[in-house]
Amino acid sequence: MVNLIFYEVWEESRDERKMDTKLQPQRIAQATLRARVGDDDAGGGDSRNTGGGTVTERRTKTRAKTAKPPLYKVILLNDDYTPMEFVVEVLKAVFHRQHAEATRIMLHVHQNGMGVAGVYPFEVAETKVHSVEELARQAEYPLKCVMEKE
Ligand code: TYC
DSSP states (O other), rough: HHHHHHHHHHHHHHHHHTTTOOOOHHHHHHHHHHHHHHHHHOEEEEEEEEEESSSEEEEEEEEEEEOOOEEEEEEEEOOOSSSSHHHHHHHHHOOOOOHHHHHHHHHHHHHHEEEEEEEEEEHHHHHHHHHHHHHHHHHHHHOEEEEEEE
């Protein structure tokens, strides 16, 4: 339920965010309300006889949306000091790359200055950036990586 509400809000606000407008709390409330209505009533309207007369409610229909979360590239940066073998091991440990693929990515970064280690939802990408930074810090290598929206 929490995800449904979040993605609906995200979907509705996507165009606005492109125009650099902040997400309004009221819009979150509207989307939440619609999600709740959709919970127990798939239909558009509802008539009930309550004994004292017929009450007609108008309910908003919630359309199921298949909005996907935005994805972020985790980009490794080249430097002159981090050993190639260390970068390959990081790509295997943090990005679950096979040895040959890890070697290919490392050589791409070495030759081009940067390269994509993987593409993930925001929080996964953020965790991977922190893991790389931590492994590099422990080994005292200057290896850096950044994330960028796809
Ligand atoms: N350029 C480094 C070297 O020659 C290797 C390297 C590759 C470093 C990729 C960082 O992200 C990197 N030892």
